[in-house]
Amino acid sequence: MNAELLARFHGVIPAGGVGTRLWPLSRAAAPKFLHDLTGSGSTLIRATYERLIPLAGGNIMVVTGRAHRTAVIAQLPEVSDLDLVLEPEPKDSAAAIGLAAAILYRRNPETIMGSFAADQVIRPVEVFQEAVLEAIHTAATGKIVTIGIRPTLPSTAFGYIRAGERLDISGAPTARDVVEFVEKPDGDTARRYLADGGYLWNAGMFVAPVSLMLKHLERSEPELYAGLTEIAAAWETPARDETMDRIWPNLPKTAIDYAVAEPAAAAGDVAVIPGVFDWDDVGDFAAIGRLNPASEETGVTVIGDVKRVYSDNATGVVVTDSKRVIALIGIHDVVVVDTPDALLVTTKEHAQSVKNTVDTLKKNGVMDVL
Structure with a gap:
């Protein structure tokens, strides 16, 4: 791996969502990412952080709710104050990931960010890391890259990614073009996707140049982009908290898929790396079994x-x-x-x-x- 390329990489961990299907264990004050659901002795957010250290070193940002500040710091004492983004209230993934991109862009416009949710279980870690390295190589060519999960059953619980032609990218032998993102299907459609072989589960993992993420965000959600840019400009100044409190509550609430991934795919700017590791989003108690x-x-x-x-x-x-x-x-x-x-x-x-x-x-x- 090109050391110069890896030096541009920053990990981002959005840690939101209560996980209501895991009630009464997971609650607003103690969401699922703060629990050890695998019997490993490590909470889900700690395991996510440790997966990223070999790739990003200390360059890891966490986006979570203000209510979880103390618990997250206890889990991740290495994260600096400026790399802990605390949302006054939940605003969905476009605001969370978009703000991380805007802050990182101000620090270095050449940054490649990798966003990975705090509440997923991934094994073996080395195979995941190889996929992320391929994604970084692909992102460096000017692509938003998603890591799609090879489906093991015709699930109706996930959105899907339709993969297209293989891309010729050095350091990313499995990279493919993305034709489109498709919504959660019904049972018959999911069975068809599985039989087709060209569809992958959308696990919400994105690796991309921050400049390209922000370009698509500005194009499709100008109001959200403007607000996030203003917060980012104040981030490393004494006006940080005041600016956040003033702007955040009025930001539009939308998912990163709608705000960035889908329009970028339509513009031909999205690639996918198929993830051949075991992946589980621990969506319910059956998953714990x-x-x-x-x-x-x-x-x-x-x-x-x-x-x-x-x-x-x-x-x-x-x-x-x-x-x-x-x-x-x-x-x-x-x-x-x-x-x-x-x-x-x-x-x-x-x-x-x-x-x-x-x-x-x-x-x-x-x-x-x-």
Whole structure:
């Protein structure tokens, strides 16, 4: 890898989203990226940071909510104050990633940024890092690059990337053109995509010259671009907080896919590197069962410090954050999440529906457990 090229690379970690399908473990005050969901002893955000260190060194910026400042600093004490971007309120990914790009552009217009969400599980790390290196080489030719995940099943939970012709780029043998981004499909369409072989899951990973990101943002979202540029201009001055508080609440709320990726793909400015590593966005409690093998002794996957779980002819996932004894008898594919003030009991099959419960609790004003 060209050392000069790698010196231009900065990692960005957007750490937002509560992960409502992981309630009651994940909540507004303790979102999923602050939990160890893989039994590795490392939270998801710490694991994300460590994946990027060999590529970016100390050049890593984190974008998160003000409410998570203390918890994020405890997880990532190496991140400097100027590299910790605290959102006064959630504004979706275009504002978060766009502001990181605008700040980095002011520091060095030649920067190539790589944005990777804080709440994904990726193995093996070395294969991921090889894909990012290919993406950096490709971005240096003037492309916004996404790392698409090879689909392993016809999922309706993700958007897809339609890959096109192979690109001839030194240092990026697997780079391909992106024909289009497509929305989350229905079941039949997802099966067709899987059979076609030319479609990849959109995991929201972007590697791009900050100048190109901002060019497309200005073109498609001029109001958002203007606000972010003003905040970035004040970022390393005493006016930082005042400027953020004045501008941020009025910024348009939109996803980076709509604001940048899709219009850039239509303009022929997007490439994709197929990711051949294992990837999981830990979207629900069934994912925790996939990521953590069940105990041979009990047949149950148990996550938590206090593991007082007993089973008799039972299978499933138990996440415990209390001292209670949990006994499972003659029940299969169950999900039990036990916290001091809320208990969830469902099945792996219905794990995606937890979000509906959170919505109902919110509607009924039961906010103390959210």
